[in-house]
Amino acid sequence: MKRIDHLDRQILQILQDDGRTPYTEIAHQLKISEGTVRSRISRLLHDGVFEFVIRTDPVKLGLNVQTIIGLNTKLGLQQQVAEELSQLPEVRFVGAFSGKHDLIIQAFFYSNTELIHFVNERLSRIEGILGADVSLELRQYKDSFSYVREDEVAINEKG
Amino acid sequence: MKRIDHLDRQILQILQDDGRTPYTEIAHQLKISEGTVRSRISRLLHDGVFEFVIRTDPVKLGLNVQTIIGLNTKLGLQQQVAEELSQLPEVRFVGAFSGKHDLIIQAFFYSNTELIHFVNERLSRIEGILGADVSLELRQYKDSFSYVREDEVAINEKG
DNA sequence: CGTGTTTTTTACGAAATTCGAAGAAATCCT
DNA sequence: AGGATTTCTTCGAATTTCGTAAAAAACACG
Numbered sequence: 001m002k003r004i005d006h007l008d009r010q011i012l013q014i015l016q017d018d019g020r021t022p023y024t025e026i027a028h029q030l031k032i033s034e035g036t037v038r039s040r041i042s043r044l045l046h047d048g049v050f051e052f053v054i055r056t057d058p059v060k061l062g063l064n065v066q067t068i069i070g071l072n073t074k075l076g077l078q079q080q081v082a083e084e085l086s087q088l089p090e091v092r093f094v095g096a097f098s099g100k101h102d103l104i105i106q107a108f109f110y111s112n113t114e115l116i117h118f119v120n121e122r123l124s125r126i127e128g129i130l131g132a133d134v135s136l137e138l139r140q141y142k143d144s145f146s147y148v149r150e151d152e153v154a155i156n157e158k159g
Numbered sequence: 160m161k162r163i164d165h166l167d168r169q170i171l172q173i174l175q176d177d178g179r180t181p182y183t184e185i186a187h188q189l190k191i192s193e194g195t196v197r198s199r200i201s202r203l204l205h206d207g208v209f210e211f212v213i214r215t216d217p218v219k220l221g222l223n224v225q226t227i228i229g230l231n232t233k234l235g236l237q238q239q240v241a242e243e244l245s246q247l248p249e250v251r252f253v254g255a256f257s258g259k260h261d262l263i264i265q266a267f268f269y270s271n272t273e274l275i276h277f278v279n280e281r282l283s284r285i286e287g288i289l290g291a292d293v294s295l296e297l298r299q300y301k302d303s304f305s306y307v308r309e310d311e312v313a314i315n316e317k318g
Numbered sequence: 319c320g321t322g323t324t325t326t327t328t329a330c331g332a333a334a335t336t337c338g339a340a341g342a343a344a345t346c347c348t
Numbered sequence: 349a350g351g352a353t354t355t356c357t358t359c360g361a362a363t364t365t366c367g368t369a370a371a372a373a374a375c376a377c378g
Contacts, residue, residue: 054178
């Protein structure tokens with residue numbers, strides 16, 4: 001896989017803002033040709049560096065209850081638990097971690113009732129879960145989504 | 160703001176898979192005209208229901224160290240701490256929560272060294288932080304991103 | 319350094335997509 | 349039912365994307 005250079009990062013940064021920016025427009029902004037933008041993008045896509053998606057607002061879709069749940073699992077059952085959790089549509093993130101919790105998941109619900117039902121009926125039925133610490137999101141301050149860090153692009157700006 | 164109907168959700172679901180799907184293609188799949196797709200999308204964009212973005216792979220960008228950090232803050236300083244944390248480029252998510260931790264953040268680093276530096280130099284300098292539980296991501300099982308839950312679209316499929 | 323090789327970038331015409339706007343169809347309200 | 353409003357379709361024009369071939373740049377190695 002080819003190294004990602006500064007031009008790639010600049011392209012990614014523009015697309016992070018608006019994933020539908022025309023290649024011609026990106027080319028114009030970066031003062032390169034459309035063909036270059038196109039070949040860079042298809043290489044990056046091919047290498048799995050990024051993909052075009054949309055970012056929906058959960059609240060606007062009615063998902064008002066957002067949670068992060070830390071879980072502890074029985075030794076040896078962690079992976080199985082993680083895979084079962086991954087199946088659930090309410091769960092959007094599942095990761096294994098070092099630290100206080102073996103697994104941390106993020107889940108979204110239409111209501112508190114649905115959340116309680118999730119904890120009492122779904123989680124409790126999964127074998128290997130020893131405990132679950134539910135944290136309810138009260139307010140969101142940042143959710144940036146941009147892994148191309150602005151500081152990184154800026155540093156090379158003068159190079 | 161107009162209610163989001165089933166057709167909107169179908170459009171969103173297609174775009175979740177590939178944010179650059181042409182409107183003509185969406186129209187074809189859903190057996191409606193391109194104009195309808197276009198007007199729906201511009202309404203949804205206008206209402207802030209979604210936006211076109213790209214999803215980059217942090218690991219491919221060199222961000223190998225992914226963490227979730229639970230923080231406890233001094234009473235009354237929570238908001239200020241949250242806002243300071245939001246400024247940091249390493250931090251991509253900041254939320255206030257009920258539960259064991261007042262704030263939960265997600266942060267990404269190029270190396271363990273950078274992480275240690277972040278905890279020792281950056282976090283420790285922020286006034287109002289009482290404690291930080293760092294969880295290091297060992298493995299990711301799911302990171303779906305799709306808030307239009309498949310089950311929801313399916314249910315209405317017969318309506 | 320210089321020359322051959324490979325990679326990247328540019329250029330350009332053809333195909334596809336997007337856009338604006340106007341008319342048709344459907345929905346809503348009373 | 350009838351008029352008003354919203355949503356949907358249609359269609360030509362403008363723009364973008366795509367394929368490809370040639371130019372330019374970067375690279376490798378004697």
